[in-house]
Amino acid sequence: MAKREGLEVSVAVADAAMLSDVDVVSAYPITPQTHIVEHLAELVANGELNAAYIPVESEHSAMSACVGASAVGARTFTATAAQGLELMHEVLYVASAMRYPMVMTVANRALSAPISIWGDHSDAMAVRDTGWIQIFVENGQEAVDNVICGFRIGEDKRVLLPVMVHLDGFALTHVIEPIELPEKKDVERFLPPFKYPLPLDPEKPVTMGALGSPFIYTEVKWAQEINLEKAKDVVLESWQEFGKVFGRTYSPIEQYRTDGAKVLLLTMGSYSETAMVAVDKMRGDGKEIGLLKLRLWRPFPYEELRKAVKDIDVLIVLDRAVSFGGPGGPVCSEIKAALYAEEKRPQVIGFVGGLGGRDISMAGFEEMINRGIEIARTGSEREFEIYGVRE
Amino acid sequence: MAKAKTKEKPVAKGELGWKEIEIGCFITEPGNSVEIRTGDWKSRRPVVDLNKCNKCTLCYFYCPEGCIAKNSDGYFEPDLFYCKGCGICATECPKDAIIMVEEAK
Numbered sequence: 001m002a003k004r005e006g007l008e009v010s011v012a013v014a015d016a017a018m019l020s021d022v023d024v025v026s027a028y029p030i031t032p033q034t035h036i037v038e039h040l041a042e043l044v045a046n047g048e049l050n051a052a053y054i055p056v057e058s059e060h061s062a063m064s065a066c067v068g069a070s071a072v073g074a075r076t077f078t079a080t081a082a083q084g085l086e087l088m089h090e091v092l093y094v095a096s097a098m099r100y101p102m103v104m105t106v107a108n109r110a111l112s113a114p115i116s117i118w119g120d121h122s123d124a125m126a127v128r129d130t131g132w133i134q135i136f137v138e139n140g141q142e143a144v145d146n147v148i149c150g151f152r153i154g155e156d157k158r159v160l161l162p163v164m165v166h167l168d169g170f171a172l173t174h175v176i177e178p179i180e181l182p183e184k185k186d187v188e189r190f191l192p193p194f195k196y197p198l199p200l201d202p203e204k205p206v207t208m209g210a211l212g213s214p215f216i217y218t219e220v221k222w223a224q225e226i227n228l229e230k231a232k233d234v235v236l237e238s239w240q241e242f243g244k245v246f247g248r249t250y251s252p253i254e255q256y257r258t259d260g261a262k263v264l265l266l267t268m269g270s271y272s273e274t275a276m277v278a279v280d281k282m283r284g285d286g287k288e289i290g291l292l293k294l295r296l297w298r299p300f301p302y303e304e305l306r307k308a309v310k311d312i313d314v315l316i317v318l319d320r321a322v323s324f325g326g327p328g329g330p331v332c333s334e335i336k337a338a339l340y341a342e343e344k345r346p347q348v349i350g351f352v353g354g355l356g357g358r359d360i361s362m363a364g365f366e367e368m369i370n371r372g373i374e375i376a377r378t379g380s381e382r383e384f385e386i387y388g389v390r391e
Numbered sequence: 392m393a394k395a396k397t398k399e400k401p402v403a404k405g406e407l408g409w410k411e412i413e414i415g416c417f418i419t420e421p422g423n424s425v426e427i428r429t430g431d432w433k434s435r436r437p438v439v440d441l442n443k444c445n446k447c448t449l450c451y452f453y454c455p456e457g458c459i460a461k462n463s464d465g466y467f468e469p470d471l472f473y474c475k476g477c478g479i480c481a482t483e484c485p486k487d488a489i490i491m492v493e494e495a496k
């Protein structure tokens with residue numbers, strides 16, 4: 001039985017990559033992700049992890065090296081954050097379209113300017129459409145588990161896609177949490193060796209990344225879309241299997257105290273933990289409030305969302321990024337779109353908050369929920385409101 | 392990209408359905424571009440007047456697509472399956488035997 005110990009989450013994430021027996025790590029340090037790749041560098045240098053560690057001069061090169069490593073069939077890992085993720089941007093599309101499985105942890109951090117090293121989801125939302133499978137985790141244990149699951153999901157022959165595991169910068173990466181690191185033998189049981197079906201191989205040459213003229217591009221993109229949509233089944237299956245081996249399972253949208261609730265709050269990432277405490281408090285005060293935690297961001301869990309909100313009146317969505325000049329928070333606008341065609345749908349109220357490391361306390365969540373209920377009754381002059389801004 | 396199924400030149404290969412595309416749009420057989428209608432985007436096509444042609448071979452050598460071939464009578468003719476309509480053959484022909492005409496859909 002694996003034992004629970006106090007570990008810095010970044011270190012535990014690196015350990016999870018080691019337990020997954022990665023072959024190649026290529027990364028460029030950037031706060032608040034640095035501890036992850038630093039610890040991996042240590043593990044490789046100490047001989048504890050038998051992997052190639054490719055230090056590079058930028059994140060663009062890091063992702064390019066990962067693409068190359070995955071192309072020869074190596075199990076590949078990297079990590080980044082904020083501007084680093086943006087510098088990778090163009091290569092992210094290549095990794096997914098060319099169907100290279102790899103796992104990347106993103107220590108979510110606000111995008112400049114002004115320079116902020118603190119957390120929000122603006123980096124994650126900027127890479128929303130890159131074709132990666134994307135999972136948001138709420139605590140250190142979930143980060144560890146989903147790195148391991150990420151390899152299994154991405155490497156499945158039905159999927160063959162890269163996976164991003166989003167964990168909040170500092171709020172998760174730099175805290176010490178009680179974490180149960182799985183036993184190596186159990187990880188081996190859960191995660192079969194990686195066998196890429198068409199690797200770069202001089203014995204059996206293939207051309208990767210050729211020109212796609214107008215006659216074929218549309219078909220390629222449709223194949224990519226259907227493939228990502230279908231990956232959801234494998235995500236669900238892998239989480240179930242993970243539960244069988246390790247006793248912890250995950251779902252695309254986790255429900256917390258939703259029984260009988262007519263008002264639900266929806267959050268992503270580590271702020272869900274504070275939101276749970278706020279829900280407990282409000283439940284204690286006799287208010288029928290519940291929480292939805294959106295874990296699987298891509299492929300988007302339409303079915304699960306529609307089911308989770310079918311009997312409620314108000315859904316309050318917290319976004320930690322702004323779609324400037326657009327519909328407000330990207331998550332909220334997607335949720336509105338997902339529910340638009342439903343015969344019976346709740347009012348969807350959008351808030352943006354928790355930007356650039358701004359904390360939302362338990363009382364803050366309570367205030368936001370109450371304001372959301374008020375907007376549902378009286379309306380608001382705005383498409384969305386920002387929580388906690390000073391006049 | 393495409394799984395090259397045959398070495399013979401097809402009528403309009405390359406117009407694959409999305410289910411037939413190899414993972415990552417990879418090309419698994421060398422030289423499969425012979426199966427692809429690479430000339431589908433031309434706006435003008437070359438028409439050769441064999442009465443003017445003196446079989447000098449210049450168009451054959453200048454064509455950047457290598458799609459001009461000698462026919463059984465020894466004349467040189469472009470293969471429109473691959474021809475991209477650049478007009479170089481028409482410009483280079485010393486006998487003005489080639490004219491470029493608008494592709495009418």
Ligand code: SF4
Nearest residue numbers: 454469474477478480
């Ligand atoms: S138009 Fe250009 S591509 Fe077509 S046959 Fe002439 S030279 Fe070759």
Ligand code: SF4
Nearest residue numbers: 444445447448450484
């Ligand atoms: S360049 Fe003109 S004359 Fe010479 S072979 Fe071609 S078509 Fe004939």
